[in-house]
Amino acid sequence: MALTNTIIRTAKPHNKPYKMADEKGMFLYITPAGSKLWRLKYRFDGKEKLLSLGAYPDVSLKDARASRDDARKLHANRIDPCENRKVQKTARVERAANSFEVVAREWFSKYRPGWSTSHSERTIRRLENDVFPWIGGRPIAEIGASEVLDVLRRIEGRGTLDTAHRAHQNCSQVFRYAVATGRALRDPTPDLRGALPAANGGHFAAITEPQEVGALLRAIDGFKGTFIVLCALKLAPMLFVRPGELRQARWQEFDLDRAEWKYWVTKTKTDHLVPLASQAVKILKELHALSGHTNFVFPGARSHTRAMSDAAVNAALRRMGYDTQNEMTGHGFRAMARTILHQEIGIAPEIIEHQLAHRVSDTLGAAYNRTKFLKERRRMMQQWADYLDLLRSGSKFA
Template sequence: MALTDTTIRNAKPGDKPLKLFDGGGLFLLIAPTGGKLWRLKYRFDGKEKLLALGAYPDVSLKKAREHRDEARKLLADGVDPGANRKAQKAAKRASAADSFEVIAREWFARFAPTWAETHSSKVIQRLEKDVFPWLGSRPIAEITAPELLTILRRIEDRGALDTALRAKQNCGQIFRYAVATGRAERDPSGDLRGALAPVTHQNFAALTDPKDVAELLRAIEAFRGTFIVKCALQLAPMLFVRPGELRTAEWTAFDLDKAEWRYLVTKTRTEHLVPLPSQAVAILRELHALTGQRHNVFPGRDQRKPMSGAAVNAALRRMGYDTKTEITGHGFRAMARTILHEELHFKPEVIEHQLAHKVPDALGTAYNRTRFLNERRIMMQQWADYLDRLRAGAQIVPIGLHTN
C-alpha cells in the first residue's frame, strides 16, 4: 500500500533498519536511531542501484514522490539518475569556482601588489560594497550586459556617478581577465559604452597668477600651526609632488648630501627622482632634528603613521583659502606647471618629467627618471629662488638662458 503522512509519523524505529515502501522503488528507511531517510531503488544496465532523496520531514512524502518520478523519466531516457546527480553537483562546484567574486578576488590578488595601497583599497572596497552582493555568486560566463547595467544604475541612483564609471572599469578588467584565463567568452561591459551618465571632472583649484602666489607664500611663512605641517606647506609648492607622496615621504628615500629624493610614483609604481633645491634641503635638515628618528618625514598624531591626507588642505583653509575654488594641496602642481612654462620659460617636456607624467620619447620610453636630470636640477633651484623672490615682494624678471 502507498504510504501516508500519518503512517510515516507514527512509524517507530526498531532494533534493525525498517523499510516502508511506497511503490515504484521509493521507500522510507527508518534507522534504529529514529532517522527517516528517503531512498529510491532502481536498476540501470542490469545493476541494482540506490539513490538518496533526503530525510523526512525536510523532504515531504509529496516531494519524495516528485523526485522518484523525475528519476523514472531519466531512466526512460536512458540516463542513470545517480550519475546525473553527480554531474549536476560537479557543475555547481565548477560554477562556484568560476563565480564573479572568486575570479575578481583572484584578479585582485594578482595585480593589487603593483598598485598604490590607496588605489587597491578603493578598488576592493568598491567591489565588496557595490558589486559582490549582487553579482558575486553568479557564474562569470553567464553575466549579461543588462545584468551588469542594473548594478551600475543602482550606484548611479545614489548620485555616485564617478563610482559607477569606476565600477564598470573594474568589472571590465575582471571580465577580460576571465576571458584570458578561459573562464568566460567575452567582456559584457563593452556593450555598455555610453549607457552611464558622463562625469565632468573639475580641475584642482590652483593659483597661477604670480601676485596671488606671492600672497600665498607669505601666508605660509606666517602660518602658526604645528612645525611639521608648516614644513609640509613650505615644501608643497617648492617640490610640487602629489600630496600623497609628500605626506607619506620616508626618511630612507632622502639623500640630503646629494640633494635627492627618490620614491615610487603612486600612480605608475615607477621610480621618480626629485632634485632638491638648497631651500628644501635646509627645511628638511631642520625637520630631521624633530622627526629624523622616525620612519615618516611628516608623522601624524599616531607617530607610527604619516600625517592625515586632510592636513595640508585644512591648513590652507585655516589661512583663509577656499580649497574648492582657490588652492588645494594638489593645486601646487598646476601652479608650478603653469608658471615654470609661462613665466620662467622652461621646456614643457622638462616640466612634465619633473611632474612624473608619462612622456613618450623617441625610443618609446614612457618615463625615464634620469631624463633631463641636469635641466631639472637647474629648474628646481631656479623655481625655489623664484618663489623666494615672490614671497619677498621683489620684482620678477624671467630668465630665459636655460631654454637653449
C-alpha cells in the same frame, strides 16, 4: 500498500534499520536513531542502484514521489539518475568556483602587488560594497550587460557617478581576466558604452597602475590593425604628446640621427622638443620605410595627403577591449606618464611638466623654455622607454 503521511509520522525506530515500501521502487529507510530517509531502488545496465531522495519531514511524501517520478523519467530515457546527480553536483560546484566574486578576488590578488595600498583598498572596497552583493554569486560566464547595468544604476542612484564609472571599469577588468583564464567567452561591459553620463567634463580616462599598463602594452603588441596605427599605438605611451600632435607629426620635424623631434605647439604657441629614446627611433625608422615618402608620419588610410584620423587611436583601443570613456583614451597616455614618472620612477614634477609642453614659468618669468632641463629630459625619456619595456615583459613584477 502505498505509504500515507499518518503511517510515516507514527513509524517507530527498531533496534535494526528497516524499510517501509511505498510504490514504484521508492521506500522509507528508518534507522535505529529515528532518521527517516527516502530511497529509490532501480536497476541500470543490470546493476541494482539506490538514489537518495532526502529525509522526512524535510522532504514530504509528496515531494519524495515527485523526485522519484523525475528520476524514473531519466531512467526511461536511458540516463542513470545517480550519474546525472553527480554531473549536476559537479556543475554546481564549477559554477560556484567560477562565480564573479571568486574570479574577481583572484584577479585582485594577482594584480594587487603592482598597486599602491590606497588603490588596492579602494578597489576591493568598491567591489565588496557595490558589486558583490548583487552579482558576486552569479557564474561569471552567465552574467549579461543588463545585470551589470543594474549594478551601475544602483551606484549612480546614490549620486556617486564617478564611483559608478570606476565600478564599470573594474567589472570590465574582471571579465577580461575571466576570458583570458577560460572562464568566460566575452566581456559584456563594452555593450554599456554611453549608458552612464560622463563623470567629469574635461577628464580623460587613463590607466595609471603599472601592472595594468603592462597589460595594455601587451595588448598593443597584439593589435591586428594596420602597421601605421600599430606604430602610433606603440609611440603614444612612449612619447606622451597630445594625440593631435602625434597624428599630425611630419617627417621634416624629425632628426633621427640626433634622436629629436621638434615641432610647434598650437595650444601653447611655443616650440617643443621631444628627445627620442632608442626604442622610439627604432619604431620611427621602421615606419619611415612605409610612409617616409609622404609628408605625414602617420598618413591617413584613404589619402596620404592627410594625417591619420583623429579617432584612429581611440578606435584601436576600443578594438582591444578598452572603454575609452571610462578606462583609457589616446590622451590618457599623458596622465599615465605624468603619474608613473613621478610616483614610481621619482622624476621631479618640473621636468615632467616641461616634457609635457605645459606652460611652466621659470624664475625669470619665461612662460616656457624649449631647452630647459633638456639633459634631464633626455635621460628621463630613455628611462621611461626602458621602464615600459619592463612593464610589457612583466619582469617588473616577477
